[in-house]
Amino acid sequence: EITAMPSLHTPPTSTIAQVDRRYHLHSQTNMRRHQRQGPLVIERGDGVHVIDEHGQAYIEGMSGLWCASLGFSNRRLAGAAQRQLETLPYYHTFNHRVPAVTARLAERICELAKMPEAKVFFACSGSEANDSMIKMAWAYHRARGNPQKRKVIAHQRGFHGSTVMGASLSGLPNMHAAFGLPLDGVIHVDCPHHYRNGQAGESEAEFCARLVNQLEKRIEAEGPQNIAAFISEPIMGAGGVIVPPAGYFAAVQALLARHDILMLADEIICGFGRTGQWFGHQTMGFTPDLMACAKSLSAGYQPISCVLVSAPVYAVLEEQSSELDGFGHGFTYSGHPVAAAVALEALDIYREMNVPLHTAAMGRELHQCLSPLLDHPLIGEIRGIGLVAGLELVEDKASRASFPARLAIGAQVELAARRHGLIVRNMGDAIALAPPYIIDAEQIREMVARLRAALDEVYHANGQRP
Numbered sequence: 001e002i003t004a005m006p007s008l009h010t011p012p013t014s015t016i017a018q019v020d021r022r023y024h025l026h027s028q029t030n031m032r033r034h035q036r037q038g039p040l041v042i043e044r045g046d047g048v049h050v051i052d053e054h055g056q057a058y059i060e061g062m063s064g065l066w067c068a069s070l071g072f073s074n075r076r077l078a079g080a081a082q083r084q085l086e087t088l089p090y091y092h093t094f095n096h097r098v099p100a101v102t103a104r105l106a107e108r109i110c111e112l113a114k115m116p117e118a119k120v121f122f123a124c125s126g127s128e129a130n131d132s133m134i135k136m137a138w139a140y141h142r143a144r145g146n147p148q149k150r151k152v153i154a155h156q157r158g159f160h161g162s163t164v165m166g167a168s169l170s171g172l173p174n175m176h177a178a179f180g181l182p183l184d185g186v187i188h189v190d191c192p193h194h195y196r197n198g199q200a201g202e203s204e205a206e207f208c209a210r211l212v213n214q215l216e217k218r219i220e221a222e223g224p225q226n227i228a229a230f231i232s233e234p235i236m237g238a239g240g241v242i243v244p245p246a247g248y249f250a251a252v253q254a255l256l257a258r259h260d261i262l263m264l265a266d267e268i269i270c271g272f273g274r275t276g277q278w279f280g281h282q283t284m285g286f287t288p289d290l291m292a293c294a295k296s297l298s299a300g301y302q303p304i305s306c307v308l309v310s311a312p313v314y315a316v317l318e319e320q321s322s323e324l325d326g327f328g329h330g331f332t333y334s335g336h337p338v339a340a341a342v343a344l345e346a347l348d349i350y351r352e353m354n355v356p357l358h359t360a361a362m363g364r365e366l367h368q369c370l371s372p373l374l375d376h377p378l379i380g381e382i383r384g385i386g387l388v389a390g391l392e393l394v395e396d397k398a399s400r401a402s403f404p405a406r407l408a409i410g411a412q413v414e415l416a417a418r419r420h421g422l423i424v425r426n427m428g429d430a431i432a433l434a435p436p437y438i439i440d441a442e443q444i445r446e447m448v449a450r451l452r453a454a455l456d457e458v459y460h461a462n463g464q465r466p
């Protein structure tokens with residue numbers, strides 16, 4: 001006799017929040033706290049807004065995770081996905097195959113990057129693109145007779161992903177502690193953040209020179225013959241929107257060239273217009289040998305990332321891969337046609353919108369609107385360029401002292417902003433903004449007004465200070 005089976009379906013009485021708590025292990029989330037406070041359940045999107053399950057609308061000040069650059073209801077992107085799903089929903093790029101749209105996308109990316117001789121490798125996430133760059137750097141040096149060149153230099157407070165190598169490259173302690181990372185051979189150097197790491201009385205130029213000098217000493221100590229690559233975001237996003245001093249990357253690039261170390265740009269946040277140029281390395285003044293892009297590439301509507309491989313590096317890889325009977329790297333979903341179709345449409349829209357001129361102009365609007373907040377008692381520094389900004393919360397503006405960690409002041413601001421209908425992200429005590437490119441001037445003013453209201457609220461709630 002058949003006994004009653006437990007229902008396979010969630011009883012309709014469970015709320016999404018209950019189901020989520022019960023079954024879902026979240027990314028980058030405090031598990032205990034999640035069990036107490038539950039999820040923010042987002043049901044739909046509309047322009048720069050997202051709307052939760054209770055109908056509350058929020059300005060999405062972070063474009064999700066720095067990626068939904070065309071907002072949350074673009075019909076053209078949806079149409080591109082639908083058409084591709086109905087034409088060729090899947091094909092791959094192994095063994096000489098390619099979906100037609102994927103080849104077109106590679107061409108378009110090289111055009112926009114002004115790297116007509118480059119090649120594009122596709123993956124699905126930023127982490128995979130960064131891992132791919134490191135493997136390419138290893139393959140490059142091995143092919144040139146330097147198999148011992150394997151170490152990689154990255155920045156403290158850089159963020160490069162969550163795979164084993166991505167997390168290793170990241171210079172954020174919470175990416176390492178639980179996992180026994182970073183891997184051997186990953187070297188972290190000081191974050192080029194003048195406000196926090198500059199010495200008393202040190203100018204930006206002096207700070208820059210000191211860091212480059214330190215980097216040179218470190219390269220000598222590790223042995224340049226052992227170092228494959230240096231990787232950096234042009235602007236460090238998840239580390240708190242850090243903009244390195246003018247001239248920093250140019251000096252680093254010259255140093256790397258002297259030691260045959262490849263320069264890898266992690267353009268996953270900056271790429272495709274975020275900083276007011278097509279790519280962050282243009283804004284920051286350097287020329288990468290390899291660069292990883294994701295996020296805005298598809299405006300976040302499909303998971304897709306890529307590595308641009310400059311012509312000289314590609315030539316070496318081609319030679320080696322031919323000897324080895326193939327390039328032993330690539331993913332099932334590399335160059336996925338639906339993702340590629342959406343990305344191609346996103347890049348079309350960016351061109352029609354006049355990105356990067358548009359993001360540069362809206363970025364000026366954003367920073368102009370934010371600048372009066374520098375007088376706010378909680379704000380120590382406002383940084384960023386283009387449509388990305390970071391605000392540093394401090395307890396004491398003169399000494400730049402941070403709040404005690406137990407106050408979680410950044411998290412307080414994030415929550416208060418939400419109560420005012422604004423989603424921002426706090427990275428410790430830095431608050432980040434990276435709104436969709438489609439945000440207009442009035443929405444920028446509204447966003448900043450809501451942020452100010454949140455800051456006031458947190459200031460008064462903690463309010464014993466002058």
Ligand code: PMP
Pocket residue numbers: 065124125126127128130159160161162233237238266267268269294
């Ligand atoms: N690099 C940078 C600069 C990023 O901001 C991110 C994601 N926030 C990544 C890499 C990792 O991308 P993904 O989460 O798609 O693997």
